[in-house]
Amino acid sequence: MTNILKRKKVRDIESVKTHLSSPWASFAAILLATIWTIPTFGLFVTSFRPSTGINTSGWWTVLTKPEFTLENYSRVLFEGRGATPPLSQYFLNTFAIVVPSTIIPITIAIFAAYAIAWFDFKGRNFIFFSIFALQVIPLQMSLIPLLQLFSGGLHIGSVTVIPSFGITGTFIPIWLAHTMFGLPLAIFLLHNFIAQLPRELIEAARVDGADYFKLFRQIVLPLSIPAIASFAIFQFLWVWNDLLVALTFGGGKREIAPLMVRLAEMTGTRGGDWELLTAGAFVSILVPVAVFFALQRYFVRGLLAGSVKG
Amino acid sequence: MLEVAARQTQLEQAFSKLTGLVLTVLIFALLVMLAFWLAERASEKIQRYVKYLLFLTPALVFLFIGLIGPALRTLYLSFRDARGDNFVGLENYHWAFTQPEILEVLKNTGIWMVVAPLASTGFGLTIAVLTDRMRRPGLVKSLIFMPMAISFVGAGIIWKFVYQFQPNDRVAEIGLLSQIAEWLGFVPTNWILTSPLNTFLLIIVFVWIQTGFAMVVLSAAIKAIPDEILEASMLDGASGWKRFSKVTVPMIRGTIIVVLSTITIGALKVFDIIRTMTGGNFKTSVIANEMYNQSFRALNYGTGSALAIILFIGVLPLVAYNVVHLRRERAER
Numbered sequence A: 001m002t003n004i005l006k007r008k009k010v011r012d013i014e015s016v017k018t019h020l021s022s023p024w025a026s027f028a029a030i031l032l033a034t035i036w037t038i039p040t041f042g043l044f045v046t047s048f049r050p051s052t053g054i055n056t057s058g059w060w061t062v063l064t065k066p067e068f069t070l071e072n073y074s075r076v077l078f079e080g081r082g083a084t085p086p087l088s089q090y091f092l093n094t095f096a097i098v099v100p101s102t103i104i105p106i107t108i109a110i111f112a113a114y115a116i117a118w119f120d121f122k123g124r125n126f127i128f129f130s131i132f133a134l135q136v137i138p139l140q141m142s143l144i145p146l147l148q149l150f151s152g153g154l155h156i157g158s159v160t161v162i163p164s165f166g167i168t169g170t171f172i173p174i175w176l177a178h179t180m181f182g183l184p185l186a187i188f189l190l191h192n193f194i195a196q197l198p199r200e201l202i203e204a205a206r207v208d209g210a211d212y213f214k215l216f217r218q219i220v221l222p223l224s225i226p227a228i229a230s231f232a233i234f235q236f237l238w239v240w241n242d243l244l245v246a247l248t249f250g251g252g253k254r255e256i257a258p259l260m261v262r263l264a265e266m267t268g269t270r271g272g273d274w275e276l277l278t279a280g281a282f283v284s285i286l287v288p289v290a291v292f293f294a295l296q297r298y299f300v301r302g303l304l305a306g307s308v309k310g
Numbered sequence B: 001m002l003e004v005a006a007r008q009t010q011l012e013q014a015f016s017k018l019t020g021l022v023l024t025v026l027i028f029a030l031l032v033m034l035a036f037w038l039a040e041r042a043s044e045k046i047q048r049y050v051k052y053l054l055f056l057t058p059a060l061v062f063l064f065i066g067l068i069g070p071a072l073r074t075l076y077l078s079f080r081d082a083r084g085d086n087f088v089g090l091e092n093y094h095w096a097f098t099q100p101e102i103l104e105v106l107k108n109t110g111i112w113m114v115v116a117p118l119a120s121t122g123f124g125l126t127i128a129v130l131t132d133r134m135r136r137p138g139l140v141k142s143l144i145f146m147p148m149a150i151s152f153v154g155a156g157i158i159w160k161f162v163y164q165f166q167p168n169d170r171v172a173e174i175g176l177l178s179q180i181a182e183w184l185g186f187v188p189t190n191w192i193l194t195s196p197l198n199t200f201l202l203i204i205v206f207v208w209i210q211t212g213f214a215m216v217v218l219s220a221a222i223k224a225i226p227d228e229i230l231e232a233s234m235l236d237g238a239s240g241w242k243r244f245s246k247v248t249v250p251m252i253r254g255t256i257i258v259v260l261s262t263i264t265i266g267a268l269k270v271f272d273i274i275r276t277m278t279g280g281n282f283k284t285s286v287i288a289n290e291m292y293n294q295s296f297r298a299l300n301y302g303t304g305s306a307l308a309i310i311l312f313i314g315v316l317p318l319v320a321y322n323v324v325h326l327r328r329e330r331a332e333r
Helices: A002-020 A023-047 A051-056 A059-063 A071-078 A087-118 A124-136 A140-152 A172-194 A199-207 A212-223 A225-241 A244-249 A259-269 A274-294 A296-304 B002-041 B044-055 B057-077 B091-098 B100-132 B138-149 B152-162 B176-183 B197-223 B227-235 B240-251 B253-268 B272-277 B287-297 B301-332
Strands: A154-156 A159-162
Touching: A023 A059, A023 A274, A023 B100, A023 B138, A023 B152, A023 B176, A023 B197, A051 A274, A071 A087, A071 A274, A087 A124, A087 A172, A087 A212, A087 A225, A087 A259, A087 A274, A087 B002, A087 B044, A087 B057, A124 A172, A124 B057, A124 B301, A140 A154, A140 A172, A140 A244, A140 B057, A140 B287, A140 B301, A172 A225, A172 A244, A172 B057, A199 A212, A212 A225, A212 B002, A212 B044, A225 A274, A225 A296, A225 B152, A244 A259, A244 B287, A259 A274, A259 B152, A259 B272, A274 A296, A274 B138, A274 B152, A296 B197, B002 B044, B044 B057, B057 B301, B091 B100, B091 B301, B100 B138, B100 B197, B100 B253, B100 B287, B100 B301, B138 B197, B152 B176, B152 B197, B152 B272, B197 B253, B197 B272, B227 B240, B240 B253, B253 B301, B272 B287, B287 B301
Parallel strands: none
Antiparallel strands: A154 A159
């Protein structure tokens, strides 16, 4: 009986939906989606055209005169210019920046989120709210002091509180900066998830004699994988696409500069080399877009949970 | 011969970078595992303290060194001269609000703050409503959403190509905008150099990216409107537009405001687009870009810090609003 009722209800809702769906709405939506895609498509097509063609006719003319080549990619990826290494080197640098800059903040954040959610201690709420409130600090407010700290250490009077370690010019300042800037959002998101794990589960494990470390390793961590995935995608995309942090903490050194720094430089100095620029830009876009399409569901979930970098 | 040698060192460099990366990750993982191994073997009394040391302290130390400390120091530096040696009072702020170039920067930032969120949210809402009436909205949504995965730098290049202008009359236009202008019977100009049009052309790039964000969040809000309400409004004979303006929009008002304020924050902090497309020239600079120029090009930490503080004061009420709203929403749930 209830089944029949339910089925009837489903049918009713479907009829509302069918009534609402209109061919005009579909048409308008498809039109907008097409307009949205054309610029990227133009870049894509251009990156496969020979340079003479690019500079003498628009990319839309390939419909009548198709002519394609892979030369732009091989040139931009593998041929350096003087002291400037080819883009494949920068690609590698991006990779070397992204991996630790994603793993480290997630590890530290999930630890803190777990502690704030499940340890009983005074000032728990105060700490959570403070971390939450840290999202108001824009990155720009940390740049100068952090750069000074990395290059010169921290001294009060003549006492050295933190030595400089001589890490300037390596990847380490960039990793650390991304970790620091990513933490407030990461802790906030992961805490929201971990705090919602069923209390009975945690308490049962405690009664069974699991200490807080075992509890974390055997129960909290495995259950948090979806939330971790959500944030990992964000941090990955954010670090991959970042220009400001790499520009500031990379100190302009070519050996550690990521793709974005190089591309921004190329656009400025060689604005006319479209065959290289378009191929280079497409290389830089490829990985994040692939990750995005593969894991879109997690990305959307994270977005709706409030993961917007403040 | 030389080229072979160069390639050799490149390969060597690549190899050493990869080994460095793998080693770093391994060392980090080993450290974490070692800490756990030791902690699990400690007596209960020690564990009571060690659990804070292992789980909570790293985050607090990072947050203090990376955010709280630097933010306070930036505030301090904003009252001091270029090298931070002498106290100068409010001089840096006075400079920011009187210097014509900086006033231009503040004006541009204002334009960004108003136009970018309204346009992004407007487009996002339109597309969310349209796709809500489609049978299979998946592909359309993905295409609109895709720019979110593209960097501002990549987007800057994509659109710089769209805005490309051919100064030589005898050569065909290769930029889409110039070509469309020509097709429509206008004479294309060097768009990116034309102020104040260029600021709006840069805003388009930002809107192109942010619309996807607005669409996804608003779309979820629209889906959450109970079917009964829509059915009731249909039985009452409300037309499509009436249903949109009298039912849908009021029901998702809170979400619209959060989306607007979130995008406003992003617009206030925009940097990469300006850097890639104009470098802040041709009267397109904004506050985040100028902050970078003052700090790391002119090496004036005083004025750079003052601009960072101005940016902070601009962002503060918006983030505070979002935070409070999110808290309230969570409490209701």
